[in-house]
Amino acid sequence: MFVFESGNVAAAGAVKLARAKVIAAYPITPQTPLTEKLSEYVDNGTMEAEYVAVESEHSALAVCIGALSAGSRAFTATSSHGLLYMAEQLHWTAGARLPMVMCVVNRAVGAPFSIWNDHQDSISQRDAGWIQIYVADHQEILDATIKAFRLAEELCIPVMVCYDGYYLSHTYMPYEVPEQSAVDAFLPPYSYRHTLGPDNPASLNTVTLPGGRLDIHGEFAPGYMELRHSLDLEMKRAIDIYTRIDGEFAKTVGRGGSPIVQTHLCDDAEYVAVALGSMASQLKDVADTLREEGLAVGVLAVSMYRPFPGEILTAALAGRKRVIVFEKALSFGQSGALYSDLRAALYSCDTKPIMSNYILGLGGRSYKSSDFCEAIRQSVARDSACGDHMGWIGLNR
Amino acid sequence: MEAKKTQILDLCDEELVHPGNRGCAGCGLNILYRIGLKAIGEDAILVVPPSCLTVVQGLYPITCSQVSVLNVTFASTAAAASGVRAALRAQNNDHTKVVAWAGDGGTADIGLQALSGAIERGEDILYICYDNEAYMNTGVQRSGTTPRGVLTANTSIGGKRERGKDVAAIVAAHNPAYVATCSAAYPLDFHDKIAKALSMKGFKYIHAHTPCPPGWQMEERIAVSVARLAVTTGLYVLYEIENGQMKLSEPSAKLLGKKKLPPVSQYMQAQGRFRALTPADIDSIQNEIDTKWAGYRRQMTSAAA
Numbered sequence: 001m002f003v004f005e006s007g008n009v010a011a012a013g014a015v016k017l018a019r020a021k022v023i024a025a026y027p028i029t030p031q032t033p034l035t036e037k038l039s040e041y042v043d044n045g046t047m048e049a050e051y052v053a054v055e056s057e058h059s060a061l062a063v064c065i066g067a068l069s070a071g072s073r074a075f076t077a078t079s080s081h082g083l084l085y086m087a088e089q090l091h092w093t094a095g096a097r098l099p100m101v102m103c104v105v106n107r108a109v110g111a112p113f114s115i116w117n118d119h120q121d122s123i124s125q126r127d128a129g130w131i132q133i134y135v136a137d138h139q140e141i142l143d144a145t146i147k148a149f150r151l152a153e154e155l156c157i158p159v160m161v162c163y164d165g166y167y168l169s170h171t172y173m174p175y176e177v178p179e180q181s182a183v184d185a186f187l188p189p190y191s192y193r194h195t196l197g198p199d200n201p202a203s204l205n206t207v208t209l210p211g212g213r214l215d216i217h218g219e220f221a222p223g224y225m226e227l228r229h230s231l232d233l234e235m236k237r238a239i240d241i242y243t244r245i246d247g248e249f250a251k252t253v254g255r256g257g258s259p260i261v262q263t264h265l266c267d268d269a270e271y272v273a274v275a276l277g278s279m280a281s282q283l284k285d286v287a288d289t290l291r292e293e294g295l296a297v298g299v300l301a302v303s304m305y306r307p308f309p310g311e312i313l314t315a316a317l318a319g320r321k322r323v324i325v326f327e328k329a330l331s332f333g334q335s336g337a338l339y340s341d342l343r344a345a346l347y348s349c350d351t352k353p354i355m356s357n358y359i360l361g362l363g364g365r366s367y368k369s370s371d372f373c374e375a376i377r378q379s380v381a382r383d384s385a386c387g388d389h390m391g392w393i394g395l396n397r
Numbered sequence: 398m399e400a401k402k403t404q405i406l407d408l409c410d411e412e413l414v415h416p417g418n419r420g421c422a423g424c425g426l427n428i429l430y431r432i433g434l435k436a437i438g439e440d441a442i443l444v445v446p447p448s449c450l451t452v453v454q455g456l457y458p459i460t461c462s463q464v465s466v467l468n469v470t471f472a473s474t475a476a477a478a479s480g481v482r483a484a485l486r487a488q489n490n491d492h493t494k495v496v497a498w499a500g501d502g503g504t505a506d507i508g509l510q511a512l513s514g515a516i517e518r519g520e521d522i523l524y525i526c527y528d529n530e531a532y533m534n535t536g537v538q539r540s541g542t543t544p545r546g547v548l549t550a551n552t553s554i555g556g557k558r559e560r561g562k563d564v565a566a567i568v569a570a571h572n573p574a575y576v577a578t579c580s581a582a583y584p585l586d587f588h589d590k591i592a593k594a595l596s597m598k599g600f601k602y603i604h605a606h607t608p609c610p611p612g613w614q615m616e617e618r619i620a621v622s623v624a625r626l627a628v629t630t631g632l633y634v635l636y637e638i639e640n641g642q643m644k645l646s647e648p649s650a651k652l653l654g655k656k657k658l659p660p661v662s663q664y665m666q667a668q669g670r671f672r673a674l675t676p677a678d679i680d681s682i683q684n685e686i687d688t689k690w691a692g693y694r695r696q697m698t699s700a701a702a
Contacts, residue, residue: 021487022480050483055514059476062469062511066480069467070442072487074480088470196465196481198440198493203466206457213458221458 007168012037014145021072024063028082030165057082061089073190080107094129099152116364123329134276139175269298310345360393418461423617425581425607436591441494448500475515505541516571529609556673574599576638582624614669626664
C-alpha cells in the first residue's frame with residue numbers, strides 16, 4: 001500500500017509492523033511525532049505493546065534495557081541532547097549485547113541551543129558499540145527500521161537508524177508500506193539467548209576483573225577484554241549479515257539490493273561525492289546537473305557507517321580523481337568523521353584519490369544544490385599537487 | 398490490613414544468598430539481603446545499580462545469589478525495573494516479582510529522578526533502598542541521606558553541614574501504594590513488610606536503615622545493637638504508610654508508652670563518624686527527637702479522642 005506521510009510516521013509504521021512490545025520515549029523535537037504516533041497506536045489498540053512515558057531519555061533506554069533483558073522486543077527514538085543524555089546507556093546496551101533498535105532523528109547539539117538539523121548527535125556516538133545506519137528517504141526509513149530488528153537480533157548488537165530531522169522527519173513523501181504478513185514472514189518473534197527470569201536465574205552485567213576468572217566448574221570465563229574483542233568481531237560481521245538480511249527482505253517485500261553503500265552514476269565517475277543521509281538524495285540531482293556540464297560526477301551514499309565498510313568503500317573509490325565528502329558533523333580540531341575514516345581506509349590503496357571535505361548545514365544552516373555544485377567544481381579545479389583539502393559551505397564571514 | 402508477624406523459626410529454610418560472599422563483617426546489608434530474599438522468593442527479577450550490593454553479589458562469573466539479577470547503570474534503577482515489568486506484562490506474566498534494590502546514593506541522589514518517574518507512573522514494582530547513610534562502596538563519601546555532622550571522606554574536618562534528605566517522605570508525597578521504613582536490626586519486620594508490599598499492586602517503597610561498620614566507624618560486633626539504638630532512642634522511626642495513613646510499626650510504637658526515651662548520645666557515642674559533634678549539637682538533635690515524639694503522642698491522643 002502506498003501512503004503519503006512524514007518520515008516520522010514512516011518510522012512509527014515500521015515499529016508497528018515489527019511488533020515491538022515495549023516502547024519507552026521522552027519527547028524531544030524533531031522526534032516527537034514519531035513517538036506520539038506510537039502512543040496513538042498503543043492507545044487505540046492497533047498495536048499490542050506497552051508504552052512507557054518516561055521522565056528522561058536516560059530512563060527511556062533503561063526501560064528498553066530492562067525489557068530486552070527480560071525477553072521483549074523494545075524500541076525508543078530520540079534526537080540531539082536526548083541521545084547524549086543516553087550516552088552512558090548507549091555503551092551499556094552494546095556492552096550487555098542487547099538487540100535494541102532506536103531511531104535517531106538527527107538534530108544539532110547545543111550550546112547554543114539549536115533545534116535544527118545536523119549529524120553531530122549520532123556521529124559523536126559512533127564509538128558506543130552500536131551499528132549505525134543512515135537513510136536517505138522515507139522508504140529507507142521504513143525498510144531500514146524493520147531490517148534493523150533482524151540485524152540487531154541476529155548479532156545481539158544494538159542498531160541506530162539515523163535520519164535527518166525536518167528534511168526527512170517532517171517532510172511528506174510517498175512510500176510503500178508492506179503487508180503485515182510479509183513483515184511477519186521476514187522478522188520472526190523476538191527471542192534472546194540470555195532472557196532473564198526465574199526459569200534461567202543469572203546475574204547479568206556483573207563486575208568483571210581485569211583478568212579472566214574461573215567459574216565454579218573451574219572453566220575459564222572470558223573477561224572484559226575478551227567481551228570487547230568479541231563485540232568488535234561480531235560488529236564487523238554486520239556488513240555481510242546485513243547484506244544477507246537485505247536480500248531476504250527483497251525476496252519477501254520486494255525492495256532492497258544495496259544496503260551498505262548506494263551509488264548513483266558511479267560506474268564511469270571521475271569525481272565522487274560522498275555523504276550520509278538525505279544529502280545523498282539531493283546529491284543525485286547535483287550529479288545529474290554536473291553531468292550536463294560534462295563533469296563525470298557520481299554519488300556514493302554511506303548507508304552503514306558503523307561498522308565502517310572500509311573494503312567496500314576502497315573498492316568503490318580507488319582510482320577516482322577526486323572524492324568529495326560532504327558532512328554535517330565535525331570532530332573538532334580534526335575534520336568530518338566520515339572523511340577521516342574514509343581517508344584512513346584509502347590510505348593503503350595505490351591509486352588514492354585526492355580528497356576534499358566540506359562541512360555544511362551545522363545547526364540547520366541551509367544549503368542548496370547549487371552549493372554542492374560549486375563545491376564539486378571547486379574541488380575538481382584544484383591543482384592535484386595541492387593535495388587534500390577541507391572547506392566550509394555557507395559560512396558567513 | 399494487618400501484616401502477618403513472622404517468627405524466626407517460620408522463615409523459609411532455603412538460603413537464596415550463599416555464604417562466603419564479599420560482604421564486610423558486620424554488614425547490615427547482608428542481613429537485609431539474606432532475609433529479604435527469603436520474603437521475595439525465587440520467582441523474581443532484581444534490578445541493582447552500582448552499590449555495595451553489586452560487590453556482595455559477586456564478581457563475574459560467580460554470584461552469591463540464587464535469584465535473577467539485572468545489574469544496571471547508577472541512575473537508572475527504577476526505570477530499568479519498569480522496563481522489566483513492562484516486558485513481563487507484555488508476556489502476560491503477572492507472577493514474577495520485580496524488585497529494585499539500591500543504596501542511598503543510588504536512590505536519594507543520582508537515582509531520584511528515575512525513582513520519581515516510576516512512582517508517578519504507578520509501576521508495579523517494589524523498590525528497596527538500603528540506607529547506610531553514605532557512599533560506602535566508593536570509600537565513604539557523603540550522600541543525600543548522610544545526617545548533619547557526620548564525618549565522611551569528603552566531609553572529613555567538621556562533618557557534613559547539611560541535614561539528610563527524608564527519602565521516604567519524598568516518596569510518600571507521590572502517594573504510592575505503600576511506603577515503609579525498616580532497620581537491619583529488625584529483620585523480621587523487614588521480611589513481613591516485603592511480603593505485605595509484594596501482595597499489593599502498584600509502586601511499593603521500603604527504606605531500610607543499614608549499619609556499616611567501616612563507614613560508621615564502629616566494631617563489627619556492635620553493628621546490630623547500634624542500628625537498634627537508632628530505633629529505640631527514637632532517632633529512626635519505623636512506620637508504614639498506606640492510603641496516606643501513617644502507622645508506627647511495633648518497635649517504634651512501643652516507644653509511645655515511654656515517658657523518656659534513652660538518650661540519642663548513646664547511639665552517637667558508639668560510632669566514630671559522629672565524633673565531630675559537640676555536646677550542644679547532640680543536645681539539639683535530642684531536642685528534635687523529643688519534639689518529634691511529643692508530636693506523635695499528641696496525634697495518638699487526638700486520634701483516641
